[in-house]
Amino acid sequence: MARVKICGIGTYEDAMVAIESGAHAIAFNFVRASKRYINPEKARDIILQLPPFVSIVGVFADEPRYSVEEIASLCRLQVLQFHGQESPEYCRRWSYHTIKAFRLADAKNDIAKQEQSNALFSSWTALLEESQQYDVDAFLVDAYSPGALGGTGKAFDWSKIDGPLSKPFVLAGGLNPDNVAEAVRIVKPYGVDVASGVEVGGRKDPAKAKAFINAVHKGISLYGVSI
């Protein structure tokens, strides 16, 4: 089945909801502008109480390299997700697994002029071309939502995905228990990532998280192969 990452862990309870539901990875958000931002010390306190065999991911956006290094070491992160305008050079030579996130808008006109960025595209071809510059371990594609870097619960038009990326592909943006089985069937991603879709009142919800992972099981697919 597709790997599942639950993003935006804010409490120990959130983490255990994700883990007990069967998530393969959980993510802590260190993007200061995010409503899911967590202070690194608080994240560390949670992480040190967690059981093994779960990948711990840190989400960053245009954070200076030294600061990412500090947080990754403090929190014993295993994976870094770069969700801003990080360059190919910035994304190289980390001693952690790395994921570069791009955002895909449904149409060119949707993109506000002041938001043009090297991580924001309206065509799969352009995204694919840019991705070739990056030496990372996986790519994540999220929806474009004006004024936000991610975590908005908005999906993009999956039919725009046209051809494989060179590294494992994580689908994100507006996934929830009702649409993720179809998303997995259509897109056949390596993994799926969810924040809003498993929350109630800003906290991870056990029923939604379990329903999400059950639905991923129904969609199946890992690397495009049904297993």
Ligand SMILES: O=C(O)c1ccccc1N[C@@H]1O[C@H](COP(=O)(O)O)[C@@H](O)[C@H]1O
């Ligand atoms: O979750 C956030 O608040 C966030 C903020 C800034 C960058 C990334 C963020 N989260 C990522 O957004 C996507 C999709 O979230 P959603 O399921 O649509 O709510 C996911 O990749 C998160 O890692």
